[in-house]
Amino acid sequence: MTEVLSEQVGRGSHSGALLEVEDLHVEFRTRAGVAKAVNGVTYSVDAGETLAVLGESGSGKSVTAQTIMGILDMPPGKITGGEIRFRGVDLLKLPEDQRRKIRGEGISMVFQDALSALNPVFPVGWQIAEMFRMHRGTSRAEARKKAIELMDRVRIPAAKDRVNDFPHQFSGGMRQRIMIAMAIALDPEILIADEPTTALDVTVQAQIMGLLAELQRDSNMGLILITHDLGVVADVADKIAVMYGGRIVENAPVHDLYKNPAHPYSKGLLESIPRVDHKGQELYAIKGLPPNLLEMPTGCAFHPRCPYRRDNCVTDVPPLYAISGTRGSACHYWREVIDEGER
Amino acid sequence: MKANAESILEVRDLVKHFPLTQGIVVKRQIGAIKAVDGVSFDLHRGETLGIVGESGCGKSTLAKLLMALERPTSGAVRIHGRDITTARGAELKRMRRNIQMVMQDPYTSLNPRMTVGDIVGEPFEIHSDVVPKGGRRRRVQELLEVVGLNPDHINRYPHQFSGGQRQRIGIARGLALQPEIIICDEPVSALDVSIQAQVMNLLERLQNEFDLAYIFIAHDLSVVRHISDRVAVMYLGKIVELGSDAEIYDSPTHPYTQALLSAVPVPDPEGRETRQRIILQGDPPSPANPPSGCHFRTRCWKAQDICAEQTPALEARPGSDHPSACHFAEARDVVNAQ
Numbered sequence: 001m002t003e004v005l006s007e008q009v010g011r012g013s014h015s016g017a018l019l020e021v022e023d024l025h026v027e028f029r030t031r032a033g034v035a036k037a038v039n040g041v042t043y044s045v046d047a048g049e050t051l052a053v054l055g056e057s058g059s060g061k062s063v064t065a066q067t068i069m070g071i072l073d074m075p076p077g078k079i080t081g082g083e084i085r086f087r088g089v090d091l092l093k094l095p096e097d098q099r100r101k102i103r104g105e106g107i108s109m110v111f112q113d114a115l116s117a118l119n120p121v122f123p124v125g126w127q128i129a130e131m132f133r134m135h136r137g138t139s140r141a142e143a144r145k146k147a148i149e150l151m152d153r154v155r156i157p158a159a160k161d162r163v164n165d166f167p168h169q170f171s172g173g174m175r176q177r178i179m180i181a182m183a184i185a186l187d188p189e190i191l192i193a194d195e196p197t198t199a200l201d202v203t204v205q206a207q208i209m210g211l212l213a214e215l216q217r218d219s220n221m222g223l224i225l226i227t228h229d230l231g232v233v234a235d236v237a238d239k240i241a242v243m244y245g246g247r248i249v250e251n252a253p254v255h256d257l258y259k260n261p262a263h264p265y266s267k268g269l270l271e272s273i274p275r276v277d278h279k280g281q282e283l284y285a286i287k288g289l290p291p292n293l294l295e296m297p298t299g300c301a302f303h304p305r306c307p308y309r310r311d312n313c314v315t316d317v318p319p320l321y322a323i324s325g326t327r328g329s330a331c332h333y334w335r336e337v338i339d340e341g342e343r
Numbered sequence: 344m345k346a347n348a349e350s351i352l353e354v355r356d357l358v359k360h361f362p363l364t365q366g367i368v369v370k371r372q373i374g375a376i377k378a379v380d381g382v383s384f385d386l387h388r389g390e391t392l393g394i395v396g397e398s399g400c401g402k403s404t405l406a407k408l409l410m411a412l413e414r415p416t417s418g419a420v421r422i423h424g425r426d427i428t429t430a431r432g433a434e435l436k437r438m439r440r441n442i443q444m445v446m447q448d449p450y451t452s453l454n455p456r457m458t459v460g461d462i463v464g465e466p467f468e469i470h471s472d473v474v475p476k477g478g479r480r481r482r483v484q485e486l487l488e489v490v491g492l493n494p495d496h497i498n499r500y501p502h503q504f505s506g507g508q509r510q511r512i513g514i515a516r517g518l519a520l521q522p523e524i525i526i527c528d529e530p531v532s533a534l535d536v537s538i539q540a541q542v543m544n545l546l547e548r549l550q551n552e553f554d555l556a557y558i559f560i561a562h563d564l565s566v567v568r569h570i571s572d573r574v575a576v577m578y579l580g581k582i583v584e585l586g587s588d589a590e591i592y593d594s595p596t597h598p599y600t601q602a603l604l605s606a607v608p609v610p611d612p613e614g615r616e617t618r619q620r621i622i623l624q625g626d627p628p629s630p631a632n633p634p635s636g637c638h639f640r641t642r643c644w645k646a647q648d649i650c651a652e653q654t655p656a657l658e659a660r661p662g663s664d665h666p667s668a669c670h671f672a673e674a675r676d677v678v679n680a681q
Contacts, residue, residue: 282544
């Protein structure tokens, strides 16, 4: 990070985690009404830590990430409340030119679909080098050299020969590596990976997850991994935030959540996935459908699908009850869920 | 899910090469994409055969060949002993009634301008002798009920349904002609986890109810294990290993199967630090120019000279009962290995 920036963002002078999201609210104004995509999300990541944000489509996990990056389309998006503190400074209050510096240098992001995230009419080396030219004012020749180094670092074979190739000339896994090279170009402290392996085959997925873990170890980055894949989460996460209907319904260290979930939704998810290590009987299926963001259910958003539902679930929105210092569940009856026994 | 001995579908040495041409006015063939390159298997009544493999291994081309949506370069697909690949006209139409398909993407495989009733009822327009005109609407409503949709929604359009419900519409359409075989090409990969389980349970229930045989194509190995009685693993147009679900998942003998299985993340963080992983390097080679001998040898840790010279046949190997196309086949439990 440049010196100007470190003054602005008060490096080392705050006590909380590296990145803290607090009570974030985001909504979209659409013709059909107001869609409340994020309704009070709170989470934090520290250097070297991996936070997995788990949720289905429409749960608000990607919108939260886009808001952190400052790439949310506004309008129709609108941030209606909350803070995003990076090194103690609220990013939402910073002017755009300073946010732009943080984007890439402080926090950067890897997107799901590398083919549509890369520009098809420029060579990949040029796109990686752009990071240095724009943020650092590096000369073209120097930036190109750095781009080749980065392509080597993410293990693209024969990087020197491929630096002038276009995105369509690479396979899916290689394109994702190029995205990662762009994201880590300026040594960010936080990397947000939004479904980085969803479009890839399992063997390639294993390569990419291994690469991310290695890069994280080398540079002590904080990693926010957004995914719906419970297997990937179990492999790499330190802690998990489970999202449903724009809220965090459970947060927990990874071992606790898999062993003994404290929210009916996380419990249902764990029971509904088929396993590769044993065949099992009929799958448990969470009945019903995810909520419509335009007409959120009253009370707990999960209540229409919940087997633990009581009358007050329909009327009272459950707060995130603290189970321990590191664990929370947004269920009025979390004790019952957790007592139902270890898995 | 019972597997009777009677086989209703026999696939023999099926080959599909797509020509690669050069030149605009005078087209010359300069090579071929060997999408399916000698595939043989049987499908029994009431069983599920899972087909797994990475993208580009020929799974979907195989599905199209079975439906006679593509004509093979050579080989045969026999349904009850009759070859669908050479059937034409009325005979082909009659044979297709027995083999139907459920597509991957419930958002693009349903015509947005047709109502659900028209979509599910369209097979009856084509095969007009199955249900008389007057009884069709009634029959469509029955089908909707069978797949767990509200029969009163017959006049709604696809956009009024969620992804999981749309997939149910696709399944109802597949069931309309009461086929014996349904080919499911990635039927749950576009769905959310909680909805995936609903659709898989529905497929299993329908199988028991109507004694259906499924060809279940998917890249998610956990999903395939859950639903399949037998599993075929494909790599670059060939089946490299074929066996019951326990044989493939608990004692795989082909190195590719082992690598594939060990790459699947297990949803349990216990013991993740010590879990052994076989991580393959690189991407699969191009099917236009596959390696000589064993196609997998370029990424295989067991490869020796013989692998480049001789193509290993898909046959039972010493020490295991199910066929595997590897010169050095050796059973190894990679999923439960800690």
